Amino acid sequence: MQNYLDGVVESEGGGGHDLEYYKVQALMSRTYAMKYKDRHAKEGFGVCDRVHCQAYHNQLRFTPLIDTAVRQTTGMVMVDERNQLVDAYFHANCGGQTSEPDYVWNNKIPYLRTFKDTFCIYTRQATWEKRIPQSQWREFLVSRYDYPVNDSVLGPMIYTFNQPERSAFFQYPWLGIPLRDIREKFGLKSTFFNCYPEGDEVVLRGRGYGHGVGLCQEGAMKMARYGYSYLQIALYYFPGVKVINYNEQQFFSQKGRLE
Ligand SMILES: [Zn+2]
Ligand SMILES: [Zn+2]
Incomplete structure (x- = not known):
């Protein structure tokens, strides 16, 4: 031992x-x-x-x-x-x-x-940043979770998310999109991130590792x-x-x- x-x-x-x-x-x-x-x-x-x-x-x-x-x-x-x-x-x-x-x-x-x-x-590992093509992001959320892209409010919000405190789900729990699935799919350092659109990418700004x-x-x-x-x-x-x-x-x- x-x-x-x-x-x-x-x-x-x-x-x-x-x-x-x-x-x-x-x-x-x-x-x-x-x-x-x-x-x-x-x-x-x-x-x-x-x-x-x-x-x-x-x-x-x-x-x-x-x-x-x-x-x-x-x-x-x-x-x-x-x-x-x-x-x-x-x-x-x-x-x-x-x-x-x-x-x-x-x-x-x-x-x-x-x-x-x-x-x-x-x-050292307190913060991280990652950029993902919007097409990949959208394709994942729509095909796997039926994200309501045609909804007048939620549709344009698909690349935007803020979590001042850790949450379990992307945007709203009732959408049923666990952050751990997004982390796994895109190989993110953590689920504790905010994101916003820029050009044809989604910019993720995250905190922590693991x-x-x-x-x-x-x-x-x-x-x-x-x-x-x-x-x-x-x-x-x-x-x-x-x-x-x-x-x-x-x-x-x-x-x-x-x-
Ligand atoms: Zn083992
Ligand atoms: Zn800590």
């Missing part, structure tokens, strides 16, 4: 960060690995080395600090109020507001609710730089969870089953 987490923390977090960031990343990655350790059981192994489970490129190459972080958090995991391992989701940058898990996977997770994250807004659920890595890096501890960072992104030793968790979850 020590060697595995060294490689995962480096692959997922990169070099050059503070110890407390690496510790919180180790906590996330250990919790995730313990919870999903049998994910590939049918294929004869535990977890894969891709983003599907957690990226694992190789063992430590850049910094011994990662090894220290993994050691200093040995055995520590996050559990919910019933002492079950939590879904320790993380992503590169939330763009200033984390996502409801519901928007991404149609399923609610009690300890993960959307909130405004002020730590990541001036960081699904936006759980821990925001660039926010966590910034918190660590400001001097927050890994526990403070973990509880900021996962309010209401407990951080305990895995052996204790095993004890409580077995006890829970017996009662």
Whole structure:
């Protein structure tokens, strides 16, 4: 587990960060690995080395600090109020507001609710821009979702959208166009974007990178730089969870089953 987490923390977090960031990343990655350790059981192994489970490129190459972080958090995991391992989701940058898990996977997770994250807004991957030919945009929305192009109000609005706060759908929920579908179709960094027409293109201006659920890595890096501890960072992104030793968790979850 020590060697595995060294490689995962480096692959997922990169070099050059503070110890407390690496510790919180180790906590996330250990919790995730313990919870999903049998994910590939049918294929004869535990977890894969891709983003599907957690990226694992190789063992430590850049910094011994990662090894220290993994050691200093040995055995520590996050559990919910019933002492079950939590879904320790993380992503590169939330763009200033984390996502409801519901928007991404149609399923609610009690300890993960959307909130405004002020730590990541001036960081590297905080904003992005992408231009898409209007013909492609229109064709997708019309053929797949029957967008009302002939409607006198909505028709001319097809290239225009603003979301001051994260929403799940393009324009209006009743149109039934999930932003996650648009993200997937056009390979967008996130679903948190505004757009407007310009020439024969749609210009998308977006915030954040990734699904936006759980821990925001660039926010966590910034918190660590400001001097927050890994526990403070973990509880900021996962309010209401407990951080305990895995052996204790095993004890409580077995006890829970017996009662
Ligand atoms: Zn996998
Ligand atoms: Zn963030």
